[in-house]
Every structure is written in structure tokens, then in C-alpha cells.
Amino acid sequence: MKDIRSIAKSKVLVLDGAMGTMIQQYKLQEDDYRGVRFKDHHSDLKGNNDLLSITRPDIIEAIHKAYLEAGSDIIETNTF
Template sequence: MSDRSARLQALHQALKERILILDGGMGTMIQSYKLEEQDYRGKRFADWPSDVKGNNDLLLLSRPDVIASIEKAYLDAGADILETNTFNATQVSQADYGMESLAYELNVEGARVARKVADAKTLDTPDKPRFVAGVLGPT
């Protein structure tokens, strides 16, 4: 059985046994870190021609530690399902920053970071597996 089908089977079983809790607001948690422009840019986007502060999805590439920390905190608080930090990881939304070409990479990285955090928590508590749900904003 593949990891994916095993996780899906575990999800179905968990849904039969209990109410599953989604994580909470990512944007408000990011704000609590009081990040500045350079945090959003990181090394890779240091010379980007426009401001990127506020592009919370970009933190998956420039500050994945912040996103992973927030996701871990939600799991530690009892969440069963992490949402990927990809609410604005679309070409339409990323156009605000001239970063349309990053949409695919942001979605992949959002899933990778959330999966890593969820898997680590599941290893700590194998009787209560954690899950990941992809997120897409209103665009």
C-alpha cells in the first residue's frame, strides 16, 4: 500500500471515530512574527524589483521555518488537519508581486512543508495521525 493510500485510509478511519479539527488562521499567526521586507525576500528574492512584504505564500520559499513553526503550533494545540499555506498561490494573486511564475512552486512547497510537519507529529503520536489539505483562495 502506498503512503498516499495509507493516509487516505487513515483519514477515513479517523473520520469514523472522531470530529477532525482544522488548523486556524495562517495570516494572523504570520502577523505575530512581525516580519519585515527582508524576511519575505530571503536571499533568493533579495533583488526583486518590487516590494513583497505581505506575500505570505512566499514565506514558503524564503522563511519555511516560520510556516513550519506555525503549523506545528496548530498540531500541538490539537489540530488534526493542516492546510497548506497556499491561499494566494495562484498566478492571479501572485501577479500583485510580479511572481506569477512561482504559483506552481509555491503550491508544491506548501504541500511539502505541511506534509513534513504532519508526518513528524504523527511519528510522535502514531495513534492520532495528522493530515494535510491543500488550500486555494477565492481567486
């Protein structure tokens, strides 16, 4: 695997885009954020997008794949 610095010398690298905006398109509900692990958590979790890496990894993976398919060279983690 090449070092990112050497790749950047030969081409412009494209970074992925907004994660939050992509998540909003899924119109997720409270249960999506809770999953099994946080089912009984004492407060609302909807909007806590970091949790989706645990409760809905399928959505996070789909978003990352979409960015790669669109031509991104680099994708960031799902953290806010």
C-alpha cells in the first residue's frame, strides 16, 4: 500500500462529504438510535449520530460506500 503523501504528490485526493446530511436522508427514528444495546437508556438518543456506528452500522457502511462509489479517495469516521 502506498503512503498517502506519495499519492497526494501525484493527484488531488478527494475527501468524502457531510455525514450528518446523509444520515438525515434516512429519516431515522428513536429506535434506530437505541438498537438493542441502548434500548432502556433513560433519555432520548435520536440525533446522536455517533451511536449509529453501533446501532445501525449498515447505514454507516452504506453512506461510506456511496462516497467511495462517487469517487472519494478518503472517507472519515462517523464521529461528531
